[in-house]
Amino acid sequence: MSNANPAQSPVSAPRIVRVVLDVPLDQWFDYLNPGLPVLPGNRVVVPFAGRQLVAIVMAVTEDTEVPASKLKAILQVFDDVPLDAATLKLLRFCADYYHYPFGQTVLSALPLRLRQTKPATARKQWAYRLTTAVHDDALDKRQRVLARVIAALKMQSECSEAQLNTLSGSWRKAIAPLLANGVIIRREVVAVRPSMPASAEIPALNAEQAQAVTAILAQRQQFQPWLLFGVTGSGKTEVYIRLLEAILAEPQAQVLVMVPEINLTPQLESRFRSRLSQFTLVTLHSHLSESERLQHWQAAQSGAAQIVIGTRLSIFTPMPHLRLMILDEEHDSSYKQQDGMRYHARDVALVRAKQLQIPIVLGSATPSLESWYNATLDAAPANATAKKAAYGLLRLTRRAVAEAQLPQITCIDTVQMPAEGGLTPWLKQAIEHRLQRGEQSLLFINRRGYAPVLHCSACQWVADCHRCSAKIVLHLRQRVLRCHHCGEEQKIPVQCPSCGNPDLRPVGQATQRIEETLQQLYPQARVARVDRDTIQAKDALTEVLSAVHAGEIDILVGTQMLAKGHDFPNLTLVGVLDTDGALYSPDYRASERLFAQLMQVAGRAGRGEKAGEVLIQTAFPQHPLFAALRTQDYETYANTLLQERIVLQFPPAAYVAVFKAEAQEYALVEQFLKALVEAARHFIMQEVAQFTQLPTVYDAVRPGLARLNRMERGYVMLQCQHRGSLQLLLRAAVAWARHHPLQSKIRWVLDVDAYDV
Incomplete structure (x- = not known):
């Protein structure tokens, strides 16, 4: 069991299997094949360092540089579909470019159940239909559940398990006799989950949307990156849908659509399911069960899934008929992996598209400077090698809904008008007006918990994390202090541990505290908070978004989870709280991120027929960032930042x-x-x-x-x-x-x- 040494001459040996393992050693390992049917890309089980591990076969050969007596034999070959050469080629590139062990690169790209030494199984999903007519008088009146199932099967030619689950939890027991005698039959299908309702209306494309669709489809047979630069609410999703309709009309075609965060999946999935119901769609993200994730991954690998919507890791999903890739919100930093192999999904997607010679669409209202640099030739220096493969630039400059206008953005000077409880009088009045008109408001503060600091006014002590060089955050409802970096929790002290003062006070604002303030100011209002603490349940976010669309929520309070991708037609006010800290950040990307974040959250207002307003509370209303934000002029601000990066030789200029x-x-x-x-x-x-x-x-x-x-x-x-x-x-x-x-x-x-x- 060793990697090859070219200095030695090959030793005649039995058939050899070369594998990679999930270990921090950047090499292949040789094993004996005791006669099992093994192909490159197969999963096998091998002994390694006293353990049994899953390995991926890279080659089968007759030669090895290690004496056969020192080699161990593979123990098992799984009969699932081998990893294809194109996927392994992409993973090989990533391992080389990011300097990460190849075996760990390959194994980490697989669903968890494919990394385990037992056979990978997913619970099968079925769709049911009637084979013969069932008359109502043939059913016992006490068989109410069966009657509801029969009625549903009559209305639709076929019902999935997800649909039948909405009727009753005991439907399987109710239909068992009819299933046994063939009155009802079932077929195996790709698992799907119910999504929130969406309209199936087909809007007409405006001239800019039509031009974008035409341009992309004209070069559908070759590698071509496209930057779809559209203001918030400009109808980028509609462009995606039209592209999918055209691409998937081809036989055996697949499309990968990527989103940066899980919370963007429900609304996009709902839109796609309502408009593209004729195509099999699966999702890939961490909120799926391991069984669901495996089944969806295998559906993509087999080609059965024609549309895959996924987060960062989905870029490595095998898709044998991939014809188009779309990255929504391409600027988002969530596409960058921050542990293990630190890849950027956008960059890997560009490599994959080039290897497959297919088009790729990068969509954003605030493109990353890397993409902007590659799409605007006049902004680059003459010797910039990155401009050899420029992106096509497609602009959507107005909102898709004819009556919708970009919101008016105003900065509230908190020096002149101090905030009380996190809210200035101006913002409070604006919220009151929306409540009176039956409209919705969103308050954005990118800090969860109750307060970022617990402070002693007597000796100036502040609560610190014992493990990190960071302040620990007060979570008042849970009665704990919690570090958002390492997860450590401490009990809230009853007195200052430094001087004994019992008067400890929370300092600063966070989502819980703002929610409490709103409930006190507007007791009649229905307030919902959306942050990582409130959406831990699997379908919690979908339920909140459904409630917003149904008009059951008046005021939303949330973090960046609400900043992008969501479309609330009745939301007309966005209030932005406490953004000034980012202006002092030593990170050279801080202003780029802040501008993008504020543009995105501002874009939630006025997406329907009603006018939108954005109020930003800041102590620095004259800062150039806010000046550009008020005019919603991304291009000018991006070009200014780009020139600074070129002078300083920071990315994307270096x-x-x-x-x-x-x-x-x-x-x-x-x-x-x-x-x-x-x-x-x-x-x-x-x-x-x-x-x-x-x-x-x-x-x-x-x-x-x-x-x-x-x-x-x-x-x-x-x-x-x-x-x-x-x-x-x-x-x-x-x-x-x-x-x-x-x-x-x-x-x-x-x-x-x-x-x-």
């Missing part, structure tokens, strides 16, 4: 990678990172002729959150204008780090194209 290290003692981190910097700089000087452009290696520094979960942290940033030169340096640096003596005492990761620096 490429960066970050080596992050952590240990229980910072001295070890500092020693490792200093040695890394020295080794990287030495490699550059020694191999200078290999570099198209010389990278810059910065000194080691500590991040803003210097300690996380009792681990002391530090990082080194590497920067270069040429991607190939940076990759050359990273390969050498990773090889050095994997053999460093401190390897066993610290944890390090490499983040290529890092988002958080």
Whole structure:
């Protein structure tokens, strides 16, 4: 069991199976095949280091550089469909580009049940229909459940289990006799979940939407990235639907539609199901059960699922007939994986589209600067190599609903008009007016909990996390202090642990506190809070969104979960609270993210026939960011940021990678990172002729959150204008780090194209 050594001559051996494993070793392992039918891409079970592990077969050969006496035999071959060559090729690219062990890359892309050593099974789903007529007088009056099922089957040619579940929980027992004698028959189907109701009306495309659809379909047979730049409410989803209708009209075609977060799935799924009901649709995200996830993944792999809607990990889903990819809200940072292999799903999607020679659509009202850079030739410097494969730029400049206008955005100066309980008098009055008119309001504050700080006014003590260098957040309803970084919980102290003062006060605002304030100010209003604490249940978010659409909620309070993708026609007011902290962030992407976030949440207002208004509370109303926001001029602000990045040589004008290290003692981190910097700089000087452009290696520094979960942290940033030169340096640096003596005492990761620096 070893990786091949080219210095040795091959030894004649029985048939050899080469596999990759979910272990932090970047190599293939050779095993004997005792005569089992094995193909590349198969899942097998092998012995490894005293354990039995699932492995993926990469090759079957007669040669090995290891004596047969030292090789162990594979134990089992699963009979499921092997991973296809195209998927393995994409995973190989990711492992190389992000410098991550190939075996871990492959296995982490599979559903959990395919990583287990027992056979992967998913609960089968069935659809039912009548084979003969059943008259009402043939049923016993006491068989009420059966009568409802029969009535449903008469109304529809076929009913799924999800539909029958809405009738009664005992429907299976009720139909058992008719199923046994063949009056009712069933067939296996891809599992689907009921989604919230949506209109099946087909709106007419405006000229800009029609032009976008025509342009994309004209180049449907080749690789072409498209940036669909449309203001909020401009009908990007309708463009997606028309593209899907055209692409899926071809035989054996599939489309992958990606969203950055789970909370965007229900509404998009509902729209697609109502308009594209003739096509099999599945979803892939972490709110599915393991059985559902496996079944949906296998439906995509077999080609049975024609539409796949998924979050970040779905980019690796095998789809043998993939003809188009769509990334909605392509700017969203949730597409960037922050643990394990730190890939960016948007970048991987572009690579996959190029490998398959298919079009890819990136949709956003506030495109990432990377996409904007690649779609606007005039913004790039003359020597920018990234412009060789420019994106097509398609604009949607007005809202799809003819009567809908972009909302009016106003900044409320909190210095001149202080907020009480988090709300200024102006915002309170605006909410009152909406309640009187029967309209809905949304208050956006991107901080969950009750208050971000618990403070002692006598000695200035504040509650800190014991594990992290961060303040711990007060969750008053749960009666705990909770760290949002490591999850640690503490009891709320009855007195200050520093001076004994019993008068401890919450400082600042968060979603729970705003919800409490609203309930006190407007006792007649129906208030709903949407954050990670309130939507833990599987269908909690869908239920809240359904209630909003039904007019059962007057005021929504929420975090970024509500900032994008949702369409509430009766919502006419958006209030933005407490955004100024982002203006002080040391992160060079902070202003880009804040502008995008505020533009997105502002876009929730006035999407129907009623005019929308956005009120932003800030102490800096004259800041250039707010000036651009008031005019809703993304292009000017994006071009300004882009020119700054070009001058500073930050992405997208250059490429960066970050080596992050952590240990229980910072001295070890500092020693490792200093040695890394020295080794990287030495490699550059020694191999200078290999570099198209010389990278810059910065000194080691500590991040803003210097300690996380009792681990002391530090990082080194590497920067270069040429991607190939940076990759050359990273390969050498990773090889050095994997053999460093401190390897066993610290944890390090490499983040290529890092988002958080």
